Amino acid sequence: MKRGSGSPAGRPARSGPPLPGLTPMLATAGVLPAPAEDEQWGYETKWDGVRVLAFLEGGRVHLRSRNDLDITVSYPELEDLGSRLGNGQIVLDGEVVAFGPDGRPSFARLQKRMHVGQAAEAQRLSRTDPARYLIFDLLHLDGSATIGLPYRQRRQLLEGLDLDGASWQCPAYFAGNGAMVLQASQELGLEGVVAKRLASTYRPGRRSPDWRKIKNLRTQEVVVLGWQPGNGRRAGTIGSILVGVPDDGESAANGLRYAGKVGTGFTDAALDALHRQLTPLARPTPALPAPPPRAFTVGAQWVRPELVAEVAFGEWTPDGRLRHPVWRGLRPDKSVSEVRLES
Template identity: 50%
Template structure:
């Protein structure tokens, strides 16, 4: 699709959830629950049968997922803005972030067409912001979900996801039993607030995930000799400073390490605002802080380090400046 034919970006950024726990049982009836999908967030604008897709960072990504341009029949003549998640499904029909990594960095051409045919992605829709030019941002979440179901945005590579009024503990348990990442709890009366990380939405994961900024690396040893052994990562504090959050040495595939070696841009001084432990800084190689990744980890230590972090992959859909602590230390 030619860039001049794309719809305008629908909103500055999607509404975001805070990391936390399930609402108390006494408040459960005032919340809706959705499964949390392990993919990349995207806003979709459909106008006159044409699709535009934007990542959470505001980057236009329509060309990366050409299979999604085959719209469901209900959207063929619609004018709508939808919120959802692009996912790659494994053989059991579960989202697999590792499979999606092969698609996130491709921008067009023969490679994208080949991957789209061999391992197509699916767009999981869970909110609607406008429909037939009617703005719905101020409508409560439960009303928007009802309007989404009426729209029938399902078919081809599109799926309208289920949601549940109340019963958060059961939905959370079901997500674990089905190998999913967790749930997102949303207040039934919450409006849609673009670009805001709001407590009216809570993401409750089985494993803690954290976006990180890569600020350096340590040389590998043994099988990794001559390349990257571990990454030195950080997050922004309340004052906007990039502070050191730990080093990540597990979770990498050989392909991921080769890719990272080609993307790291050397610098002479550490990009972190705080002191780096001496044993880490001794052999560290510093890098410009322009790569964002995601790690899984156990907990925060008292000195602000992640315990047992494991690399999950790069996140080109996230801006460096948006990387903050998602879980309270």
């Protein structure tokens, strides 16, 4: 397995300050490239975290989420990244991840960090549930945009920055041998791999086939439509969450369809937090062009479709519902308009 590496192949000409409104490039769901194309691709681990762009200038760091929210206060352990890289202008792309006791990424643990807007609470959580920034791309360097450079060259420039700190690092990528990289991710219990065409440029805000995500675990982003009251131990609170996906598979703007309900995977704390967030979003009817079967939604409390969540599931049923969905958590880093059906 050949690790992608090499000395920086010259820095780009200066072109002004970091690009305004810069947003992450996105991958499409797919399968490994064909063996005949394998050497044209680089392979990275797919990390189970949240996407973050880091803007560094004058020794300071400014963090933006995938949906362009300022999340700097949420991750105080990354403050020193700015001083580590000096006074230059740099924009990094990566994933913020929290690791569990088993050494694997824990999305449940990261959930504690994603909603925090108070500096004191963020500082406390940085000690009890530390996050780590795993950096995989370089979008701006020394006042120059690098997004027009090939992926292989951007990675060479990124590795030349020698990023390895207490709360950040630049994990390896591998040129070719995609099947071996995917197998290794399966054996390690990781989410999967991302295949990136070595010659591809960075296309901000675009979902491109030049980047492919190949998952070991089936997950789907969903829109929260409402909830049903629980019974027994969950009496008086949420029993299950009713969810939807884009009716055409591509855009929630064209309408949503009912995709089932999720009743497992919650902690008591998550249920309490969800109840507080959903209560002010109440509406009398489902936000769907066609109402779901009443037998599945008795006693439903409908809400405005403003929250995105992620679920793991077994497969799609013939009538388009999620089979055996398990709640993984809300995705405040993603908007309803970004939800797509995973292939």
